[in-house]
Amino acid sequence: MSLMRLAYASEATFEAKPVEKGVEPHVARILMTSRKNNARDQLVGGLYYGNDRFFQYLEGDEDAVRRTFDRILKDERHKNVVTLIEEPLTSRTFSNWSMKYVPLSRDVRNFLDEQGLESFEPSSFTSDQCEKMIELIRNSSQNQNLVNRDNNQSVGDAPQVLSSGMKMGLIVAGLVLVGALVIGGTML
Ligand SMILES: Cc1cc2nc3c(=O)[nH]c(=O)nc-3n(C[C@H](O)[C@H](O)[C@H](O)COP(=O)(O)O)c2cc1C
DSSP, X not given: OOEEEEEEEEEEOSOOOOOBTTBOHHHHHHHHHHHHHHHXXXXXXEEEEETTEEXXXXXXXXXXXXXXXXXXXXXXXXXXXXXXXXXXXXXXXXXXXXXEXXXXXXXXXXXXXXXXXXXXXXXXXXXXXXXXXHXXXXXXXXXXXXXXXXXXXXXXXXXXXXXXXXXXXXXXXXXXXXXXXXXXXXXX
């Protein structure tokens, strides 16, 4: 099995909607599909989205990367896809994330500042800048549970019916009530 890696830049064709649970809704849908498919195909990598631009990095089995990229190229949610890296890989460089997602975070802003770039325009990244972006994705500590794979609900925002403090309070109140009933019963 031969491995390869691939990075590209593209421009979103959709009009960005307000962020819901930390992710733009179109991007959330892309991520859900990507995570399902990439986990199945043992592909890893990351997706950056900001300034209506995408930067995506994929690595894994060559056939799987190429099949996935063929689907991505046909996707009408983006255009002007520019391949930045497409080459063989001797060993995997990511741990087991199927698709890390990092919005235009402080790390990327620092990187843009360092490089003297005013906005996120990945299609004009040099190969050195691409490697730095990949390194940012690799080291990203973004909460990867933000987009739940099954129902697009943020795990962090899942409604908490009762907080643990309230639960403890109810248990104590229940015990006090049982105690009172037992004591009351013995006094009758
Ligand atoms: C910017 C962008 C990145 C995408 N990345 C992936 C990806 O990593 N893996 C994937 O399977 N689909 C990805 N997609 C979605 C594919 O274009 C396509 O819709 C999807 O693979 C179809 O999957 P399905 O046949 O399971 O419905 C991406 C789409 C866009 C616009």
